[in-house]
Amino acid sequence: MIVEIDRLGTNGEGIFIVPEGEQKGKICFVDFALPGELVDVEIVKSKSNFCVAKLNKIIKYSENREIPICPFFAHCGGCDIQHMKKNFQIDFKKNKVIKTLSKYLNNLDNIKFIRLNDLYYRNKMVFPFCNKNGQACLGMYCKNSHEFVDINYCYLTSENINKILKLSKDFFSKNKFDAFDEKLNKGILKYLVVKEYNNQFLVSIVCTKLINVKDFYKILNSEFSEIGLSLIISNSNDEILTGEYIHLYGLKQLSIEEFGINYNVNILGFLQINNAIKIELYNNVLNEISYNDVVIDAYSGAGLLTAIIAKKAKNVFGIEINSSASKSSKELAKINNLKNAKFINSDVKDVLIDYLQTYKSSVLILDPPRSGCDKKLLNKLIETKNISFLPKKIIYISCNLMTLVRDLEILNKYYDLQNVHALDMFPQTKHVECVSFLNLK
Ligand SMILES: C[S@@+](CC[C@H](N)C(=O)[O-])C[C@H]1O[C@@H](n2cnc3c(N)ncnc32)[C@H](O)[C@@H]1O
Missing domain, CATH: 3.40.50.150 (Vaccinia Virus protein VP39)
Structure with missing residues (x-):
């Protein structure tokens, strides 16, 4: 059906009242649609007091719409409102x-x-591993799910963390490591965690058993002089950073001086x-x-x-x-x-x-x-x-x-x-x- 979007919901989704058909009169949420836009939508979920629609096509665009900078936006669950201009986000x-x-x-x-x-602000990223074409791949999850998206760059974090993502993707795809499969409850690599402060980096692999990643550290250290690598041996499917912490090589913690206070933060802090x-x-x-x-x-x-x-x-x-x-x-x-x-x-x-x-x-x-x-x-x-x-x-x-x-x-x-x-x-x-x-x- 073709509808006009009325207002925004608390999650930034567009809202309209269903004008016709079986769901007539119900409030309906549609991701990535903006107030004032004329859109072609399809109802995909219906509950007793609301429904959810999928955006098929925008017929009349809002002046508050921005072309998302990231090609993975709307697939990756990291961002919600890249389709809004900066002032409209505010x-x-x-x-x-x-x-x-x-x-x-x-x-x-x-x-x-x-x-x-606006961008490049995150000092910490958690990238999930997934098996893709028989190789361990790194990326992100879709919104509200553990469906994998194979991303190769994230605009919310720094160039350096993106470089670590690239080096890690290259290493793990070439070295035949098995990613953990949640459905089968089997496999080894779960997440790659990266934390950065002032050109110091901590990298940790959340995995189900001890693995030999000495060559991975050598690659990281050839690019970054102040970097550390650790493992978190995890048996939990809910909490990411729980398990046995094992420091392997290099830097153990980030040293920070702010407001006249010296402090150290490790990968778990x-x-x-x-x-x-x-x-x-x-x-x-x-x-x-x-x-x-x-x-x-x-x-x-x-x-x-x-x-x-x-x-x-x-x-x-x-x-x-x-x-x-x-x-x-x-x-x-x-x-x-x-x-x-x-x-x-x-x-x-x-x-x-x-x-x-x-x-x-x-x-x-x-x-x-x-x-x-x-x-x-x-x-x-x-x-x-x-x-x-x-x-x-x-x-x-x-x-x-x-x-x-x-x-x-x-x-x-x-x-x-x-x-x-x-x-x-x-x-x-x-x-x-x-x-x-x-x-x-
Ligand atoms: C948002 S963080 C606080 C960050 C801290 N103010 C800072 O700026 O670094 C919330 C903290 O509350 C702690 N916490 C959660 N429940 C608590 C409770 N019932 N009693 C005391 N601490 C709790 C968590 O362990 C966590 O460290």
Whole structure:
């Protein structure tokens, strides 16, 4: 059927109301179609309250449409919105933030949108292996599936990581290694993980058993002087970076110096994906901290943000559940001689209220995973009888608008949302990172 696209959905897909036929009146989602476009579509999935259509042809183009730079766009699952012009991508993300958070803001001008780069921003890539014509091949997965796409370049990452992808594809196709087949639960190579910082590179092969890749390292090292190779022996089909870590050759970790802090990150450690936006994010947080603040950094990861805060605040406590990340943060404090930073290896839900009460902290930073904060913990926090220990400020860093709004709804009882900085950590994708600044009412 031929329809006009009405608006965009939260994932950047076009939306229209089915005008005729059996599905008449239902909301319908169509990937890669833009508002105002006249399109020829075909309904491919129908549920009780919505349907999904496939875009066959664009009859009238939107002025906001861009020709995607990548030939694999729409096949590869890495990008969602390369078909939108830059300013339209920004409007799409900004509107999404406004729509979700406007209920909590007095003035919409208090939402600031920051985009610092368009392409080549990712400092880490995970490429899956797949058997193709009897050879192990590297590429990407399609959207929402493990269907393989044989790509030879990714515009979201650096020239150097793309060079490593090319060298790896050449090596593994010539050397008769068997890729892991998820359906048959058989084979060896699962993923190639590459991480980069300032001309230092870490490469790891996720595989099911020990393999001899000395010649592969020689090839990598002939191109890059500061590079390391490791294996992750994995028996899990769900988690990519779990398993036995075995360092093989060269560099073991990336050495980084930022904000006056020296730190090391290995292939398993957390590093924000977009370096420029990471610096903006940490500066945004730092601007809110003053010299006599006592800060609790809940969900502190490997402690980089906590350490940066320690340089400015009176005292800071980092709470992290992952023991290896917590251990790294303790080392970080030692290397940088940070006497005012303490790290607690615990679940935030078990210790946060005690720490808030004992140390009367003035700022609480929440930087939870996509699933958001523990709902029971937030309820406990705001249902408490004696509210004198509640921090004056909360800075909530979130990569998931849905869980952010769920948590703001609870915090709203005692906290006003003042400003939101929406950071484009992942250009060309539907995702947006938000830093929300809340003040005690
Ligand atoms: C988004 S990362 C934080 C990154 C860190 N703020 C930084 O900038 O480097 C979220 C962290 O929360 C940790 N985490 C998840 N659930 C937790 C919990 N219940 N208690 C404490 N930490 C948790 C994860 O292990 C992860 O390191």
